[in-house]
Amino acid sequence: MSEPNELTHPLTCHLRADGTPLDLAAYRACDGYQGLAAANQLEPSAIVAMVKASNLRGRGGAGFPTGMKWSVLPMGPDAPKPKYIAVNADEMEPGTFKDRLLMEQNPHLLLEGIAICARAVEAETAYIFLRGEYTLCATRLRHAIAEANAAQALGNVHVYLHTSAGRYMCGEETGMLNALEGKRANPRTKPPYPGISGLWGKPTVVNNVETLCNVPAILRHGAEWYQKLSRTTDGGTKIYGVSGRVKRPGLWELPMGTTVGEILDLAGGMQDGLKLRGLLPGGASTAVLTPDHLDVAMDFSAPQKVGSRMGTGTMIILDDRACLVGVVANLIDFFSRESCGWCTPCWSGLGWASRLLDAMEAGKGQPGDIEKLEHLASFWGPGATFCALAPGAADPLRSCIQHFRQDFEDHIREHRCPHEGWDA
């Protein structure tokens, strides 16, 4: 591989090895804010057309085409005012740690993406909705916003940092809008979509951090270049990550469509004495893949063909020594705790499933529990709940039962965890 540069690794090529952030001068020295300069030469509709043509799709997990999202906002003198941008920096999906890297080490890249989006949709105000636990990101973003404001680098948009107080639901598109309004972050009915009626009923773009960080380079180098970065029809590069018991956990910017196996190789493979048993390809809410799936391309369509999703692109590796029932109990416990309580199948069903799994892990599972879990998961959609939290819990549960049913049966039959002491 050649040295990473702007044309091959637009998101990460300027990051410093020591992790210190680029200040405004350093960012400008590597052509920072040139994407915004290019955008300023274009009509808003041309910016949207360019982002559409790039095939940039949302990097928060759902993969909605970004240009399409921007294009639904009403434009022109008669459009409702003000219009808003809500930046989804509420990275809370277990196993996901990619947005932290971008915000801690290159905050101006995000600000430039916001400024370009603001010009494209004629938004006056942007809120960066940052999870409360990302304190270093908060410090560095505040500093970058102050620098950019002092240099009048962002054009006409006012950017404010909103730090949350810790709740996974706030990362859900419409839950975030309620949270920004100072309410409980319950999801809202769609339609109307935020692009028509979002914050305080005004047109609002909700975009993930990594998504917006892709925008400046698209404006500088064009949609065709961006397309060509990718190995598949989904444009661009992707920040992929690996965590779990591998030799070198970490993050890498790679062409969209890099395979599961290639990403795992970059992580140095499994730690000594461990074998790969499965992996969650893109965070806690994605269905498990097995060692048979190493050649699956990580994009927005290939993992679907084998029953999963790319999600956030940060893989959680499951080894042969860890107890899979324990892992599933951990995942469902998370979703159960973080359910906002708006829909019954979610708040009630997840709590029940969590208790069943904890009992199973403690050797108190009963015959029929696996069927009960499958039955509960059948109420979690998609389409049965307001938002994607419960369907996101159903995916790992259902898929782990499908691929590793024996583990669940062993727990019940032996009245104990066969892997007991695996984490001693």
Added chain:
Amino acid sequence: MLTPAEQSEIQSEVAHYPYKRAVAIDALKIVQKHRGHVSDEAMDDVARFLELSREELEGVCTFYNLLLRKPVGKHVIWVCDGVSCYLTGYGRLCRKLESTLGIKPGETTKDGKFTLLPIVCLGACDHAPVLMVDDDLHRDLDPQRNPGAVEGVLKQYE
């Protein structure tokens, strides 16, 4: 009553939003920073300032993991129990913390120095297992792979 310092901090956030209510979370965090936790009295003070009912503000407050409605120790240790940490030494880290501090999750040490609380994935999965003390993230804390690391972290908060 909100102190002048609390008032001015909250007021500077109000300027960012078209409606005062939007600063509910900021206001609760600001009061917690000054007073250690959100007491009933603090809840009343903030509700009055925001012109919300106490119940409505309580509904916002109870939604969030980081807003504390009970007194805590001088430092709060938030232990990540996300799946990546669970796989890489969370159990060992918890046992180490509990034996060193002599408390279980949800409890405060007798000298009032530390409160131990769980927290969802802290988004540092490539350095699992991790925890936060107050606002500081500490990484790579598996007692097996990194002996003495936990003790080293606790020492920083003497």
